[in-house]
């Protein structure tokens with residue numbers, strides 16, 4: 479059973495069959511999955527959705543799979559909660575965190591896209607999966623490939639955080655560390671993908687893979703009692719997540735699951751890698767690639783493939799874009815931890831750091847509902863903050879040492 | 891002047907399934923004109939109606955993105971390697 483009609487070129491609208499294709503033969507535009515919304519509308523009602531298990535597959539009619547998914551069966555439906563303490567700190571009235579730092583199985587939103595990609599790769603009959611990754615995609619692909627018994631090749635830039643390397647190697651894939659930045663890894667992989675017939679989740683499986691991100695938006699709406707928030711701040715690397723969040727909202731509107739489409743979407747990037755933010759601010763039609771230099775390695779894509787769509791998402795929705803410096807990223811990671819008890823990775827620091835600025839400068843009004851997309855886990859990027867969070871107090875195992883060294887010295 | 895050009899899958903029908911071809915030109919613009927002579931129809935696929943490179947195509951000279959060099963004016967010399975690659979997602 480499936481509601482997918484086929485693939486369609488996002489640029490020239492030529493149609494293609496449901497196959498592992500990713501680029502239009504005529505104009506090189508990316509291909510996108512096309513659904514039969516008329517039929518979906520008759521089935522996918524609120525009443526139907528709330529009966530289903532609490533994971534991303536409760537919206538399966540809007541995902542490009544033809545068979546039962548084989549991985550990621552517990553992925554998604556992560557917490558969305560009101561952030562009361564952070565509201566106070568930022569001086570806003572209604573703020574929510576959508577928390578994919580606890581997504582299953584590998585603690586980032588990438589579990590959503592990989593669940594779709596690997597299920598699709600199995601349907602297509604591939605025995606090998608691969609990806610080019612800034613870290614989170616590596617963790618998720620390696621994990622889910624192990625479960626689904628795929629042979630697995632992972633390509634990363636050689637300077638990745640230790641936890642992201644360990645969190646990949648534990649699943650025993652073939653891990654290739656390329657001497658270069660992510661954009662170089664990606665370029666190499668696209669040449670490898672032409673030569674070796676593997677399911678590259680972010681290359682030839684990309685049209686299917688990217689659809690998984692829509693569930694992030696569906697859940698936000700459902701968890702807000704079927705209301706879309708007024709503002710959503712989204713971290714951007716390749717620009718796929720932000721584009722699909724907007725697509726997800728538009729689909730829910732089309733299906734009558736929300737009655738208004740008035741959410742503004744904001745793009746968040748690190749100052750050391752902000753090609754999307756630059757294009758928004760310069761009102762440019764093209765994306766000028768940059769050479770990334772930031773602690774937010776998960777977002778360090780200087781040549782974002784979906785950059786133009788990320789920019790049009792911001793424009794169409796009436797949002798804006800901003801970047802955060804490395805220092806602001808660290809401060810924001812600490813602020814989220816110390817107000818809400820959530821330890822996010824650098825990408826989450828970018829989201830909050832940027833949200834803070836946008837609120838302060840009046841781009842986001844203080845009295846309307848705001849959702850921050852927290853997409854990854856702090857334990858994976860400890861290098862970024864370990865020297866900036868103080869250290870423990872060492873004592874002897876007796877009470878006088880405790881009082882001498884701790885009680886007398888603490889000031890809170 | 892011979893320059894090695896790697897052709898992406900969608901264009902390999904035009905190059906008779908060849909992944910790597912040779913072409914000439916002092917810069918990218920001339921290279922595209924020369925490719926067009928050898929493989930008629932290829933220019934239309936690489937460039938839009940106004941003759942500008944389509945926005946979802948990335949061209950690399952010796953592994954460097956031409957947008958960091960001089961775009962279509964990027965100069966070429968004997969032995970250079972050019973890759974034509976569609977934009978791809980990542981993360």
Ligand SMILES: Cc1ncc(COP(=O)(O)O)c(C=O)c1O
Pocket residue numbers: 586587588612614615713714715716717718719720776777823825826853854855980981
């Ligand atoms: C934690 C995290 N958040 C956000 C993103 C951005 O996603 P996209 O590349 O779809 O813009 C990434 C991408 O790698 C990521 O790892």
Ligand SMILES: [Zn+2]
Pocket residue numbers: 487488489490491492502503504505506507
């Ligand atoms: Zn097209």
